Amino acid sequence: MTRTRSSLAHQITYALKHPARIAPHLRRLARDTWLRLRTDDHVSYYRAVMRHDTARDPGGAVGSHNQRRWLAMGRMQFDYLVEHGLKPECRMLEIGCGNLRAGHLFIGYLHTGNYYGVDISPDILLAAQDTLAEHGLQDRLPHLTPVRDLKFAFLPDEHFDVVHAHSVFSHSPLEVIEECFAHVGRVMKPSGWFDFTFDRTEGKEHHVLREDFYYRTETLVALAARYGLKATFMEDWERSPHKQSKIRVTR
Known part of the structure; x- marks a missing residue:
């Protein structure tokens, strides 16, 4: 929790321990740099x-590189x-x-x-439609909507009992998280x-390749409070096999 994964020392140590991962990391670095140059x-x-x-792989895109892992991660979120x-x-x-790794169970x-999924x-979301068909959930009439931001302007006031974001803030800079807190x-x-998960650090807050972001718990708790939200760290989630931490926010 205290390591800074973006530090040169950490990267050298990691590379020495996992030499087979150097080439994939360099490919990812080149890809991400190219995409950042082409977007605003x-x-x-x-x-x-x-x-x-x-x-390349819809399951891998959400962090599950095989079907067994995809199902297990969805079940863990659902059960909790x-x-x-x-x-x-x-x-x-x-x-x-x-x-719809967890969404197919929620639906x-x-x-x-009663299920609204945004991404x-x-x-x-096209892959999500395939999941619906594969699991025979068409008659549950879920709402699946692409969004350009996290302002939720198209959604009605005081409509949802539960909001859930798994492995979203772990890929988000603070201004995106703040936008969500301002409107959710x-x-x-x-x-x-x-409920949302995040990559927690007890050391310096940092990011890796602008894809993976690490925050201190108190930073997110204070940011939520700025928008009239009470944030509670979910201690029991720490016993789950997932590496991220979880916070619950209420009005």
């Missing part, structure tokens, strides 16, 4: 990253939310729904029409809650 902001840049990754208050009658907004569990990547409270019911 972080969301546009990461949309291009997702387009590239989805074309059900254990912590998600009911079939809830209206749920999933930010960064991807190709099958929630009442018809900045139209390409991964409007679409949440007064009794609603917003």
